[in-house]
Amino acid sequence: MRWQVLLRQRSFLIALGVLLVVGTVWTALAIGSARPKSLDQRVYEVAAQLQCPVCNGESVASSPSGTAEVMRQVIRQKLQLGMSEQQVIAYFQQSYGDTILESPPKQGFTLLIWLGPLVMLLAGLVLLVTVVREWQPAAAQLPAAGDAPGRVSEDAYGEHVLSESELRQLADVLRRELAAEEGLPPAVGKESA
Amino acid sequence: MHFTDLGSVALILALVFALYAIAGSVLGAGTQRPALVASGRRSALVVAALLLLAAAALVCAFLTRDFGARYVAEHSSRAMPWYYTAAAFYGGQEGSLLYWALMLSLFTALAVLLHRRAPAPLMPYVVAVLMAIESFYLIVLNFVSTPFARLQIVPQDGSGLNPLLQDPGMLVHPPMLLMGYMSFSLPFAFAVAAMITGTLDSGWLRAIRRWMLASWSIQTTGLLLGMWWAYHVLGWGGYWGWDPVENAALLPWLTATAFLHSSMVQERRGTLKVWNLGLIIASFALSIFGTFEVRSGIISSVHSFAYSDIGPYFLVFLGIILFVSIGLFVYRLPRLRPEREFDSVISREGSFLGNNLLLTGIAFATFWGTVFPIIAQVVRGQTMTVGPTFYQQVNGPLFAALIFLMGIGPLLAWRHASWTSVWHNFRWPALVAASAAVLLPLIGVRSVWADIGDTVCLFAAATVLYEVWRGVRVRHGHGEAYPRALGMLVSRHRERYGGYLVHLGLVVLALGVIGSQFYQTQAEGTVARGHSLTLDGYALTYLGVTDTTQSGVEVIQTYFRVSQGGHTIEQIAPGERIFAGFPSQPTSIVSITSQRLTDLYVFLAGYNGSATATIRVFVNPLVSLVWYGGLVMLTGGIFCWWPGRRRTARLAERAPQLVEVPA
Numbered sequence: 001m002r003w004q005v006l007l008r009q010r011s012f013l014i015a016l017g018v019l020l021v022v023g024t025v026w027t028a029l030a031i032g033s034a035r036p037k038s039l040d041q042r043v044y045e046v047a048a049q050l051q052c053p054v055c056n057g058e059s060v061a062s063s064p065s066g067t068a069e070v071m072r073q074v075i076r077q078k079l080q081l082g083m084s085e086q087q088v089i090a091y092f093q094q095s096y097g098d099t100i101l102e103s104p105p106k107q108g109f110t111l112l113i114w115l116g117p118l119v120m121l122l123a124g125l126v127l128l129v130t131v132v133r134e135w136q137p138a139a140a141q142l143p144a145a146g147d148a149p150g151r152v153s154e155d156a157y158g159e160h161v162l163s164e165s166e167l168r169q170l171a172d173v174l175r176r177e178l179a180a181e182e183g184l185p186p187a188v189g190k191e192s193a
Numbered sequence: 194m195h196f197t198d199l200g201s202v203a204l205i206l207a208l209v210f211a212l213y214a215i216a217g218s219v220l221g222a223g224t225q226r227p228a229l230v231a232s233g234r235r236s237a238l239v240v241a242a243l244l245l246l247a248a249a250a251l252v253c254a255f256l257t258r259d260f261g262a263r264y265v266a267e268h269s270s271r272a273m274p275w276y277y278t279a280a281a282f283y284g285g286q287e288g289s290l291l292y293w294a295l296m297l298s299l300f301t302a303l304a305v306l307l308h309r310r311a312p313a314p315l316m317p318y319v320v321a322v323l324m325a326i327e328s329f330y331l332i333v334l335n336f337v338s339t340p341f342a343r344l345q346i347v348p349q350d351g352s353g354l355n356p357l358l359q360d361p362g363m364l365v366h367p368p369m370l371l372m373g374y375m376s377f378s379l380p381f382a383f384a385v386a387a388m389i390t391g392t393l394d395s396g397w398l399r400a401i402r403r404w405m406l407a408s409w410s411i412q413t414t415g416l417l418l419g420m421w422w423a424y425h426v427l428g429w430g431g432y433w434g435w436d437p438v439e440n441a442a443l444l445p446w447l448t449a450t451a452f453l454h455s456s457m458v459q460e461r462r463g464t465l466k467v468w469n470l471g472l473i474i475a476s477f478a479l480s481i482f483g484t485f486e487v488r489s490g491i492i493s494s495v496h497s498f499a500y501s502d503i504g505p506y507f508l509v510f511l512g513i514i515l516f517v518s519i520g521l522f523v524y525r526l527p528r529l530r531p532e533r534e535f536d537s538v539i540s541r542e543g544s545f546l547g548n549n550l551l552l553t554g555i556a557f558a559t560f561w562g563t564v565f566p567i568i569a570q571v572v573r574g575q576t577m578t579v580g581p582t583f584y585q586q587v588n589g590p591l592f593a594a595l596i597f598l599m600g601i602g603p604l605l606a607w608r609h610a611s612w613t614s615v616w617h618n619f620r621w622p623a624l625v626a627a628s629a630a631v632l633l634p635l636i637g638v639r640s641v642w643a644d645i646g647d648t649v650c651l652f653a654a655a656t657v658l659y660e661v662w663r664g665v666r667v668r669h670g671h672g673e674a675y676p677r678a679l680g681m682l683v684s685r686h687r688e689r690y691g692g693y694l695v696h697l698g699l700v701v702l703a704l705g706v707i708g709s710q711f712y713q714t715q716a717e718g719t720v721a722r723g724h725s726l727t728l729d730g731y732a733l734t735y736l737g738v739t740d741t742t743q744s745g746v747e748v749i750q751t752y753f754r755v756s757q758g759g760h761t762i763e764q765i766a767p768g769e770r771i772f773a774g775f776p777s778q779p780t781s782i783v784s785i786t787s788q789r790l791t792d793l794y795v796f797l798a799g800y801n802g803s804a805t806a807t808i809r810v811f812v813n814p815l816v817s818l819v820w821y822g823g824l825v826m827l828t829g830g831i832f833c834w835w836p837g838r839r840r841t842a843r844l845a846e847r848a849p850q851l852v853e854v855p856a
Contacts, residue, residue: 011616015620015623021627022630025630025634025644026630029640029644040717048581048582051578057436057437059581062427062430062431064429064781064796069798069807072717103578103580103583104565104577109573112565113561113562113583114583116557116558117554117557117561120554120557120561121554121557121591124553128546132538132543132546135464136536136537179671182681184673
């Protein structure tokens with residue numbers, strides 16, 4: 001079994017352990033309490049989700065116009081009165097309609113805009129997998145060198161597989177040729193041994 | 194006789210010569226008459242000379258303050274200094290079209306001169322395609338939107354240039370971006386020529402890659418300058434707003450980046466020809482789409498000063514481009530079959546496929562978000578905007594995945610990478626990244642998304658540095674000292690290490706984006722004189738205001754003392770400029786104080802004499818990294834592009850011919 005071979009390898013276990021630790025940290029961060037936000041920060045976050053009604057393509061947070069400034073003050077007042085961010089946004093949505101939202105809501109017709117990229121990405125992935133399958137040599141997967149310790153002497157193409165010592169000799173030749181190509185003298189360190 | 198008359202004549206003649214260049218090149222190539230081809234090539238050079246003349250005429254009209262010329266009267270005034278007057282050349286639509294046409298003609302001339310010894314069958318068609326694009330611009334310039342029209346009554350003074358454009362950033366940002374848009378014409382011309390002649394060999398690929406690299410570098414510069422300008426002038430504390438026009442400039446950059454990667458697969462493995470041609474066509478079509486979008490004003494944007502009625506012409510032009518190139522593409526499809534096969538997904542080419550999927554995915558999402566309001570308008574009659582939230586939520590994770598892949602890709606072997614080698618290449622970088630993931634929360638990175646983003650960035654940086662270190666160590670093992678080993682390694686493999694430099698730059702930029710995105714803080718308030726506004730340990734005390742007028746520009750500056758922990762750091766002076774003739778369009782003077790990669794960004798929102806001032810204050814951590822990273826990326830791009838030594842050519846000769854030239 002492939003996974004049993006994997007499990008016996010030290011490298012795999014180390015990688016798994018590291019992944020676990022990192023995963024734990026990220027999960028802790030995700031569910032842990034965020035730093036309490038200042039009022040300014042909350043005003044800004046709400047304002048960033050509202051479109052400035054008198055500007056071209058600027059949010060209430062980014063627009064320097066007077067209207068945006070007044071709207072930011074309204075947001076501040078409403079938040080101070082104890083309304084939640086969602087409630088303040090809903091308030092503006094009620095008085096101005098959906099056009100006040102800086103990005104369209106994830107429901108109804110405008111859900112399309114959010115789904116579009118996702119669908120295309122999946123379609124691209126499917127296309128890629130199909131094409132790659134088609135391009136792959138008829139004789140299924142190549143066995144990865146060094147994956148299986150007790151490997152056979154022929155690979156999937158029925159070609160002779162080199163022994164370790166043959167491989168080492170060829171690697172030496174290759175290294176010498178590459179060094180010559182690079183204009184380097186032969187190695188002086190342990191690699192020449 | 195005015196300079197504008199000279200310009201008009203030059204434009205008409207340029208159109209005649211451009212049309213001749215098309216006819217001469219195509220007929221000459223078709224009937225095997227080299228003399229005719231040569232005459233076509235020379236008339237392309239003449240077009241360049243004529244457009245230089247036309248551009249010079251317009252600049253002279255500006256500098257001599259010839260307000261009888263409508264374009265000059267509408268875009269300059271006597272009060273403007275000479276440099277903004279000269280730059281007003283591309284400050285309006287007609288002038289920017291002329292600039293575009295001029296740059297295209299100069300690049301065509303450059304291509305003609307550089308590729309003198311290029312394959313004989315290819316160049317006539319390259320010239321013909323470039324001149325066809327040029328002709329479109331010349332037709333618009335001559336008959337629809339001419340910069341040389343004259344007024345019946347000559348005004349005493351012009352109406353001046355939009356204040357937003359009277360800024361040092363505007364001297365460089367629009368010309369760069371327009372040049373970037375234009376430059377995608379060259380790879381496109383090579384692609385169309387190759388499809389017409391059926392010559393898609395390695396020499397063709399090399400030429401096209403170099404032109405694409407040049408386009409990429411120019412577009413990168415344009416985008417960075419745009420970000421820099423937005424940050425320093427617009428006063429909202431950010432540098433990228435996912436504005437439709439910004440998106441339009443990003444789109445061809447994304448497809449060009451995808452091409453620069455996937456074409457490596459074609460170079461090495463002979464596959465992906467169809468895909469690569471598609472990317473080249475897409476890049477050019479998107480650059481024309483960008484021009485159309487800016488000019489037509491169909492989408493609401495902060496760039497709305499550029500609106501006009503020539504949109505339909507661009508739409509028709511875009512239609513023709515797509516029709517012709519897709520037609521040719523389908524016609525050539527049978528020739529474009531891959532000659533080699535694909536071995537494994539765990540390989541360099543596999544990672545390039547992933548890279549292309551992500552880049553085109555980002556490009557699609559950006560395009561979709563940009564055009565969706567139009568679709569909604571047409572289908573539902575519903576007006577809407579698609580703002581940063583959409584792009585951040587959709588593109589953010591895709592960019593993170595891209596950077597992760599950027600860490601993995603360069604260290605995978607071609608064809609098929611074994612798990613052993615994967616382990617061998619990635620254990621140290623992965624360990625560095627994992628340690629960072631654990632340690633970063635301890636120094637204040639509390640957002641899980643920021644931590645993931647930073648970890649991915651550090652992983653990518655670590656793999657690149659580890660790879661460079663291993664290369665250096667091998668050379669050191671052959672007796673070279675470390676600095677020399679590094680120098681030799683990099684100079685001998687320009688493209689590869691230039692690419693790594695771009696990757697490192699992108700990582701630095703991404704760290705800057707993450708820092709300023711997740712950890713920006715702000716405050717807004719009205720401060721009375723002697724009182725202060727505090728934010729993140731900074732205290733800003735209002736001192737007073739000055740109001741001066743110099744050569745028609747009223748400059749208002751408010752003064753604040755910035756202190757941190759009781760110590761005064763600096764005195765700052767945010768303010769605004771009011772240009773004569775534009776009393777309702779003040780431009781802001783944003784005050785930016787950089788300290789250890791963190792910017793204190795102060796925008797003056799209003800003032801009431803010396804009594805009070807209303808300011809918006811932002812603290813933007815790591816934002817300097819965006820500029821440093823951008824500069825590193827650009828350096829890497831230019832380093833890749835810079836003409837190498839003969840060795841590169843020698844190696845390339847060994848590369849296989851991908852498609853035979855038809856007999």
